[in-house]
Amino acid sequence: AQSVSQHNHHVILSEAASLELGCNYSYGGTVNLFWYVQYPGQHLQLLLKYFSGDPLVKGIKGFEAEFIKSKFSFNLRKPSVQWSDTAEYFCALLSSNTGKLIFGQGTTLQVKP
Amino acid sequence: GAVVSQHPSWVICKSGTSVKIECRSLDFQATTMFWYRQFPKQSLMLMATSNEGSKATYEQGVEKDKFLINHASLTLSTLTVTSAHPEDSSFYICSALRFRGEDTQYFGPGTRLTVL
Numbered sequence: 001a002q003s004v005s006q007h008n009h010h011v012i013l014s015e016a017a018s019l020e021l022g023c024n025y026s027y028g029g030t031v032n033l034f035w036y037v038q039y040p041g042q043h044l045q046l047l048l049k050y051f052s053g054d055p056l057v058k059g060i061k062g063f064e065a066e067f068i069k070s071k072f073s074f075n076l077r078k079p080s081v082q083w084s085d086t087a088e089y090f091c092a093l094l095s096s097n098t099g100k101l102i103f104g105q106g107t108t109l110q111v112k113p
Numbered sequence: 114g115a116v117v118s119q120h121p122s123w124v125i126c127k128s129g130t131s132v133k134i135e136c137r138s139l140d141f142q143a144t145t146m147f148w149y150r151q152f153p154k155q156s157l158m159l160m161a162t163s164n165e166g167s168k169a170t171y172e173q174g175v176e177k178d179k180f181l182i183n184h185a186s187l188t189l190s191t192l193t194v195t196s197a198h199p200e201d202s203s204f205y206i207c208s209a210l211r212f213r214g215e216d217t218q219y220f221g222p223g224t225r226l227t228v229l
């Protein structure tokens with residue numbers, strides 16, 4: 001079965017702290033992975049995506065994610081968070097069979113100034 | 114580019130009434146649009162896939178007679194929640210693909226539906 005799991009449901013950090021949000025997937029086909037961010041009151045925006053090639057993917061706003069095939073993981077990282085990073089973060093898998101996105105449960109990140 | 118809008122952004126209705134939500138691609142033609150439902154503190158659940166000019170494909174467990182989807186043009190898809198009940202209260206989000214085979218979906222801002 002295809003699934004995406006995000007372990008951290010609610011993360012609270014102080015500004016300048018480092019961030020790592022976990023994402024694990026279960027899928028037997030070609031893996032296409034995404035991280036989306038949803039700022040309060042706004043629509044989902046694409047942070048970054050992985051399709052092939054370099055497993056370390058850099059996205060917007062200083063975010064990056066590393067695809068580790070052996071661990072079925074695609075964790076999101078940022079070396080130093082800002083208050084403006086407060087948002088909901090979603091990891092998603094694109095099913096190559098159906099073309100549908102499968103989302104994780106989401107992680108709420110709260111950054112304290 | 115690739116802006117998707119939804120209207121209304123929020124709506125409150127009485128139980129038993131029907132509510133229509135619009136999803137528009139503003140600066141591109143969307144061959145495919147998706148409708149998601151998001152419960153508080155939960156993930157997005159795909160409800161249906163809508164292709165212009167054809168019937169929507171609903172996910173298992175989604176009542177097609179309850180959630181009517183019409184994709185009449187390449188820039189507009191509508192979701193009508195018929196005979197709404199309090200349990201239909203949720204956040205409804207649409208997304209769109211710019212072309213067939215595109216891998217990235219562009220999301221609308223969502224519509225908050227509250228059924229009293």
